[in-house]
Amino acid sequence: xxxxxxxxxxxxxxxxxxxxxxxxxxxxxxxxxxxxxxxxxxxxxxxxxxxxxxxxxxxxxxxxxxxxxxxxxxxxxxxxxxxxxxxxxxxxxxxxxxxxxxxxxxxxxxxxxxxxxxxxxxxxxxxxxxxxxxxxxxxxxxxxxxxxxxxxxxxxxxxxxxxxxxxxxxxxxxxxxxxxxxxxxxxxxxxxxxxxxxxxxxxxxxxxxxxxxxxxxxxxxxxxxxxxxxxxxxxxxxxxxxxxxxxxxxxxxxxxxxxxxxxxxxxxxxxxxxxxxxxxxxxxxxxxxxxxxxxxxxxxxxxxxxxxxxxxxxxxxxxxxxxxxxxxxxxxxxxxxxxxxxxxxxxxxxxxxxxxxxxxxxxxxxxxxxxxxxxxxxxxxxxxxxxxxxxxxxxxxxxxxxxxxxxxxxxxxxxxxxxxxxxxxxxxxxxxxxxxxxxxxxxxxxxxxxxxxxxxxxxxxxxxxx
Ligand code: BGC
Numbered sequence: 001x002x003x004x005x006x007x008x009x010x011x012x013x014x015x016x017x018x019x020x021x022x023x024x025x026x027x028x029x030x031x032x033x034x035x036x037x038x039x040x041x042x043x044x045x046x047x048x049x050x051x052x053x054x055x056x057x058x059x060x061x062x063x064x065x066x067x068x069x070x071x072x073x074x075x076x077x078x079x080x081x082x083x084x085x086x087x088x089x090x091x092x093x094x095x096x097x098x099x100x101x102x103x104x105x106x107x108x109x110x111x112x113x114x115x116x117x118x119x120x121x122x123x124x125x126x127x128x129x130x131x132x133x134x135x136x137x138x139x140x141x142x143x144x145x146x147x148x149x150x151x152x153x154x155x156x157x158x159x160x161x162x163x164x165x166x167x168x169x170x171x172x173x174x175x176x177x178x179x180x181x182x183x184x185x186x187x188x189x190x191x192x193x194x195x196x197x198x199x200x201x202x203x204x205x206x207x208x209x210x211x212x213x214x215x216x217x218x219x220x221x222x223x224x225x226x227x228x229x230x231x232x233x234x235x236x237x238x239x240x241x242x243x244x245x246x247x248x249x250x251x252x253x254x255x256x257x258x259x260x261x262x263x264x265x266x267x268x269x270x271x272x273x274x275x276x277x278x279x280x281x282x283x284x285x286x287x288x289x290x291x292x293x294x295x296x297x298x299x300x301x302x303x304x305x306x307x308x309x310x311x312x313x314x315x316x317x318x319x320x321x322x323x324x325x326x327x328x329x330x331x332x333x334x335x336x337x338x339x340x341x342x343x344x345x346x347x348x349x350x351x352x353x354x355x356x357x358x359x360x361x362x363x364x365x366x367x368x369x370x371x372x373x374x375x376x377x378x379x380x381x382x383x384x385x386x387x388x389x390x391x392x393x394x395x396x397x398x399x400x401x402x403x404x405x406x407x408x409x410x411x412x413x414x415x416x417x418x419x420x421x422x423x424x425x426x427x428x429x430x431x432x433x434x435x436x437x438x439x440x441x442x443x444x445x446x447x448x449x450x451x452x453x454x455x456x457x458x459x460x461x462x463x464x465x466x
Contacts, residue, residue: 016146016454017234021226028143028224029152031197035095035136036156037190038102040163041170042125043071045187047285048171049180056177057115070119072413074126075133075406082131083399087392090211091139092203094131099195101128103188110185121184132194134385134402138394141386142204143224146454150324153386154379158317161374164284165310172303205234206455209242210391238391241456245392255393256400260462264388267446268401274439275381276408278340279432280373282416283309283366293425294362295355305363312367316374328451329380330443336376337440343369344433348426377439381405387450390459 046068054064086094101124108121136156144152167183174182202208205224208217217238222231256265283290287309291302323332347365350358389397419428450458 014233014237016452016457017225017230018145018147019226019230020145020148020224024223024226025144025148025152028201029140029155031194031201032095032136032139032143033156033159034190034194034197035098035132036159037163037166038098038187038194039129039133039136040160041167041190042102042105042129042163042187044164044167044284045171045183046071046122047288048168048175049183052175052177052180053115053118056180057118059115063115066119067115067122069410069413070122071126071129072406072410074123074128075130076126076403076410078127078130079134079399079406080403082135083396086131086135086138086395086399087210090203090207091135091142091395092198092201092207094135095139095198096195098128098132098135099191099198101125101131102191103195106185106187106191110181110188125187128191130402130406133406134382134398135395137382137386138398139204139207141383142206142394142455143220145224146452146457148325149387150329150383150451151321153383154317154321154324157379157382158314158321161310161313161317161378165307165314168303168307168310206238206391206394209235209238210245210394214239237454237456241459242391245390253396256397261390261393261397263446264390264462265397265400267388267448268385268397269404270442270446271377271381271384271439272401272405273408274435274442275377275405276412277432277435278373278377278439279344279412279416279429279435280370280378281409281412282432283370284313285413286416287366290366291359291362294350295357295359305366308363309367309370312371313374313378316371317379320375320379323375324379324383325451328449329384330447330449333376333380333443333447334440336372336374336380337436337443339372340369340376341433341436341440343372344429344436348429348433351425351429384447384450387455387458388448388462390462391455 050064050067053059053067057063059067082094105121105125105128108124109118112118112121137153140153140156141149170183170186174180202216202220202223205217205220208214208220218231218235221234221238222228225231225234255261287306288299288302291305292299296302296305320332343365347362347369350361350365353361385398385401416428419431423431448458448461
């Protein structure tokens with residue numbers, strides 16, 4: 001017996017509903033996206049805090065590495081461990097759980113008496129980030145009307161970039177010996193916003209249907225679409241797909257490898273790895289150092305230039321939000337990738353010039369590189385993985401792609417300083433450019449266009465081709 005329906009399956013889905021209740025939908029997306037703000041803030045804040053932790057606790061390189069890596073390690077572990085929970089308990093419960101972990105981590109690191117509290121607290125923050133990094137876009141994606149889903153889901157990426165800039169700023173404001181306690185502790189405010197906000201908001205309608213809460217899902221869809229009739233039509237479409245899902249019997253991990261789901265799994269894992277292997281976080285985490293290599297002798301100017309790069313990241317993510325639902329995901333992805341490849345090659349060439357001539361060009365090139373990431377792989381990776389999986393394995397599949405993303409993030413973080421020593425800066429950046437070319441080919445061949453289609457239409461596509 002085939003487990004996934006074949007092309008004989010009739011799935012009649014009308015056009016996506018165009019009406020929606022603006023205020024409710026925006027509120028829901030904004031609260032959900034606070035997970036992104038915490039993700040950006042808590043990953044960005046460490047660079048500044050570390051300078052003072054090092055002095056206060058006399059940390060050697062190994063201990064510094066532990067403090068920095070504990071967040072990444074936490075995210076790697078929790079992303080893969082939590083997918084099953086996101087499908088069983090829903091997206092809302094997971095976001096509330098993540099908010100509690102963020103808050104515990106903020107208090108433990110803000111008040112921690114010794115380095116073990118700090119490492120432990122950062123590990124807990126990492127657990128929270130691993131969960132929030134995919135449940136925020138997932139929750140928004142499953143609640144958003146199809147025509148504005150690209151923009152709404154990318155709100156979470158926008159807040160990641162805002163979180164990074166705010167972290168730079170907070171690091172700058174609290175740059176004195178005990179200031180690191182504020183740097184870590186201030187995360188309590190967005191954590192409270194996320195937890196309390198989600199407590200008062202409903203779960204996504206798709207997650208409710210998946211878990212058998214049909215009546216509640218209907219009410220949420222009516223609130224989202226603003227009209228009873230539109231809500232009921234959407235309910236009908238989602239139920240059709242959910243019914244197909246239900247007929248398949250027990251859900252298991254093995255289902256992720258079935259012919260109809262496997263292509264989507266490959267797209268998600270591929271984009272996850274490529275998003276990191278094009279080297280974005282070498283810039284986000286090491287920008288001041290790169291600027292110093294590029295010939296800026298003053299710390300202050302290097303940090304200022306880093307702030308500029310952070311702002312470009314925010315602004316271009318805003319541009320992406322406007323364009324994703326108009327131009328589509330694929331054109332933006334291709335354009336951004338070409339931009340990244342060109343700027344990485346250029347950055348490498350710039351490092352061949354005498355040190356005194358590198359600085360200005362390095363700022364321009366790095367800004368263009370980050371801008372290209374921000375209109376493409378930055379938002380589009382998280383968006384695509386929130387759209388392409390069948391409802392009943394969506395949490396699980398997304399958590400696997402997220403796990404691949406965090407693991408790759410760790411690998412790049414560890415290998416970048418080694419590559420610079422072993423290969424030199426030019427070849428290292430050219431290597432990332434080469435990965436960019438592979439990503440372009442991969443995306444051209446495999447990444448589907450999801451603009452304007454409901455999650456059910458996208459799912460029906462896999463069913464039909466399964
Ligand atoms: C990536 C992060 C990165 C951030 C930069 C996110 O989409 O997953 O690793 O630091 O974008 O804006």
